[in-house]
Amino acid sequence: MEKNWIEKNISDLKVTPNLIDYEKEKKSFEWEKIGEQFEGLPCGGLNIAHEAIDRHANSKAANKTALVWLGQDSQKQVFTFAKMKKETAKFANVLRSLGLAKGERIFTLSPRVPELYIAAIGILKNRNVICPLFSQFGPGPILQRMRGGDAKALLTTKKLFEKKIRSVMEQIPDLQYILLIDEPYDQSEKILSLPRLLKEASDAFEIEPTDPEDMSILHFTSGTTGMPKGVVHVHKALYTHWMTGKYVLDLHSDDVFWCTADPGWVTGTSYGIIAPWLHGVTNIVDEAEFNAKRWYRILQDENVTVWYTAPTAIRRLMRIESEPTREYDLSKLRLIQSVGEPLNPEALLWGVEKLKMPIHDNWWQTETGGIMISNLISQTVKPGSMGRPLPGIDASIIKVEDDGSVTEITEPGAEGDLALKPGWPSMFRAYLHNEEKYNKCFKGGRYISGDLAYKDEDGYFWFVGRADDIIKTSGHMVGPFEVESALMEHPAVAEAGVIGKPDPIIGQLVKAFVSLKAGVEATEDLKRELIGFGRKKLGAAVAPKEIEFKENLPKTRSGKIMRRLLKARELGLAEGDTSTLEQ
Known part of the structure; x- marks a missing residue:
C-alpha cells in the first residue's frame, strides 16, 4: 500500500498511548523471566494443562467462569475453573485406564462442543499429545493425518465416525481406541462410549512429571504437493502463549475473550484454548458457523472485551450493509485482533468506521506456534502492515544466496525472505518423521518462513506474498x-x-x-x-x-x-x- 495513502488515513485510527514501552521491553526482555509466571508441577516440570486450568482451580479463581459454551440451537453451558479441573481429570483418567502412555498421539475430530475442550486439557494432563483435526475434513485427509501421526486413539461423534472414520479405520495400524462423545454404550472393544468411561472415572488426577521439551501438540499443515506435514510443539510453548496473551491480546483477569478459530487449526488451540486460560480469563466458544447477526449478538450478550478473528470473517462482515454499533451494544469491546492472512488496509479502516476501533493485524505460522509480529495496542497501526516483532523475537529480512549463506537486508523497503532467529519457546521442534524437510527450513542460523516481506524505516514489517506466489x-x-x-x-x-x-x-x-x-x-x-x-x-x-x-x-x-x-x-x-x- 502506498505510503501517502497510509499517512492520509492514519489520523482516523485510535491508539492507546504508552501502555507498553516497546523499545524498553525489547531491550530488557528475557524468555526465562516468563517462567516466573507459572507454578510448575508439584512433582516437577512444566505442563500446559496444569498452568491453564489446575493452577487457577487451586486458587481464589476456582469459581470463576473459565468456559462459556454456546450451542448452535441456543443451548448454553458454563464451566468454572474448578469444574474444568474435575472434568479434565476424568478424561485424563479415561486415557490412563486405557493404557495410553506418555507421548502417544490422541486425535480429535469433533464439532466445537465442550467435550472437545475438556479432552484437549485432559490429553495434556495424561502427557499424551493432542492432534486436532477439523471436523469437516473428509476420510482421505483424516486417514493421511492419522497414519502420519501414528494415532493411538480418536475422540469423535457417532455421526462423524460413521461418515468419515469407519471406512478407513482398518487402514490406521496403530489405532487402538475410538471414543464416541455421544454414544451411551460401547460398540465393541475398540469403539467405546465416552459417557460410560467418564461415569466410571475419578475426578482427581495427579499430573506426572513433564519435561518442558516433551511433545504436547501435533498440528498438520498442507502444502502444494506431497503429504501434510506434522508440526511438533512442546509444553514450553506456553511461554509464548502467555507472553503474546499479554503483549498482543492485552489480556487481563476480568476480560471476556472470544477466538473464533476452530481448534482444528493452530489458532484455535494456541489462542482458542491455551493463551486465554493461562491468563485465567473467561473463554467464549461458539459451536455454530459464521453468521453475522449471531456474531454481533455474541459480542453484545456475552460482553466480549477482546475478540480474535480472521480477515475472511471481517470481509464477510464488510459485505453486509449494517451499522453494528447502532444495532448492537458493543461498548464492552475494546480490542480486535486478526490473523490467518494479511489484513487488507480497507478492512482495517472499515473497523474504524463501523466498529469504532482499528483491527490489529499480526503474523505467525503453524511452525512458530504463536504470534511473532504484531500491531500492538499501544502503537500506531499502519494499515496493511503486520506490525513489529514482539519482545524476544528477532525478525529480519534476508536474502538466501545460491551457496546457502544468508545476507541481511537492512535497506527500508527492500524485499526479501522473512526470517526469524531460533530460540523462542513455541518454535516447532520437528516435522514428525521428516527430519530432512525440517532441516531445509533453516539457513544461516535463521528459520526461513517462506514469506516475502520488507521492513520500513519505522521497523514495521509488510507482507509481500508467499515466495511461490x-x-x-x-x-x-x-x-x-x-x-x-x-x-x-x-x-x-x-x-x-x-x-x-x-x-x-x-x-x-x-x-x-x-x-x-x-x-x-x-x-x-x-x-x-x-x-x-x-x-x-x-x-x-x-x-x-x-x-x-x-x-x-x-x-x-x-x-x-x-x-x-x-x-x-x-x-x-x-x-x-x-x-x-x-x-
Whole structure:
C-alpha cells in the first residue's frame, strides 16, 4: 500500500498511548523471566494443562467462569475453573485406564462442543499429545493425518465416525481406541462410549512429571504437493502463549475473550484454548458457523472485551450493509485482533468506521506456534502492515544466496525472505518423521518462513506474498497482496485473489479474481472500470491486466485465499492437497 495513502488515513485510527514501552521491553526482555509466571508441577516440570486450568482451580479463581459454551440451537453451558479441573481429570483418567502412555498421539475430530475442550486439557494432563483435526475434513485427509501421526486413539461423534472414520479405520495400524462423545454404550472393544468411561472415572488426577521439551501438540499443515506435514510443539510453548496473551491480546483477569478459530487449526488451540486460560480469563466458544447477526449478538450478550478473528470473517462482515454499533451494544469491546492472512488496509479502516476501533493485524505460522509480529495496542497501526516483532523475537529480512549463506537486508523497503532467529519457546521442534524437510527450513542460523516481506524505516514489517506466489511481469516483482489490497479499495469489491498467468512476451501477466459486494452486478463495464482503477492506484506495470468475477474465492477453512488453487484451475494444473479447502 502506498505510503501517502497510509499517512492520509492514519489520523482516523485510535491508539492507546504508552501502555507498553516497546523499545524498553525489547531491550530488557528475557524468555526465562516468563517462567516466573507459572507454578510448575508439584512433582516437577512444566505442563500446559496444569498452568491453564489446575493452577487457577487451586486458587481464589476456582469459581470463576473459565468456559462459556454456546450451542448452535441456543443451548448454553458454563464451566468454572474448578469444574474444568474435575472434568479434565476424568478424561485424563479415561486415557490412563486405557493404557495410553506418555507421548502417544490422541486425535480429535469433533464439532466445537465442550467435550472437545475438556479432552484437549485432559490429553495434556495424561502427557499424551493432542492432534486436532477439523471436523469437516473428509476420510482421505483424516486417514493421511492419522497414519502420519501414528494415532493411538480418536475422540469423535457417532455421526462423524460413521461418515468419515469407519471406512478407513482398518487402514490406521496403530489405532487402538475410538471414543464416541455421544454414544451411551460401547460398540465393541475398540469403539467405546465416552459417557460410560467418564461415569466410571475419578475426578482427581495427579499430573506426572513433564519435561518442558516433551511433545504436547501435533498440528498438520498442507502444502502444494506431497503429504501434510506434522508440526511438533512442546509444553514450553506456553511461554509464548502467555507472553503474546499479554503483549498482543492485552489480556487481563476480568476480560471476556472470544477466538473464533476452530481448534482444528493452530489458532484455535494456541489462542482458542491455551493463551486465554493461562491468563485465567473467561473463554467464549461458539459451536455454530459464521453468521453475522449471531456474531454481533455474541459480542453484545456475552460482553466480549477482546475478540480474535480472521480477515475472511471481517470481509464477510464488510459485505453486509449494517451499522453494528447502532444495532448492537458493543461498548464492552475494546480490542480486535486478526490473523490467518494479511489484513487488507480497507478492512482495517472499515473497523474504524463501523466498529469504532482499528483491527490489529499480526503474523505467525503453524511452525512458530504463536504470534511473532504484531500491531500492538499501544502503537500506531499502519494499515496493511503486520506490525513489529514482539519482545524476544528477532525478525529480519534476508536474502538466501545460491551457496546457502544468508545476507541481511537492512535497506527500508527492500524485499526479501522473512526470517526469524531460533530460540523462542513455541518454535516447532520437528516435522514428525521428516527430519530432512525440517532441516531445509533453516539457513544461516535463521528459520526461513517462506514469506516475502520488507521492513520500513519505522521497523514495521509488510507482507509481500508467499515466495511461490510472487509474480514476475515485465521485469517487475509483484506481490499479490499489494494488488488485492488496492482492488479492495474499490467500493464494489468484497474480496480479490491475484495470480501470475504465463505470458510469452512479459513472462507473467497479473490476473485478478474478484468477488463483488452484495447487490453489485458483474458486467464488462465493471471489469474495465476495475482495470482502470488498478492502473491508477498501482501503475500499468503492476495493475491487473485481466479480471474474472467469481461469486466466492477458494479459501482454506482457516480463511486464507488459496491463490495456488486459483492458479492451478486457471492453468489446468494438478490442484495438490485440497483437504483444507473451505466447502
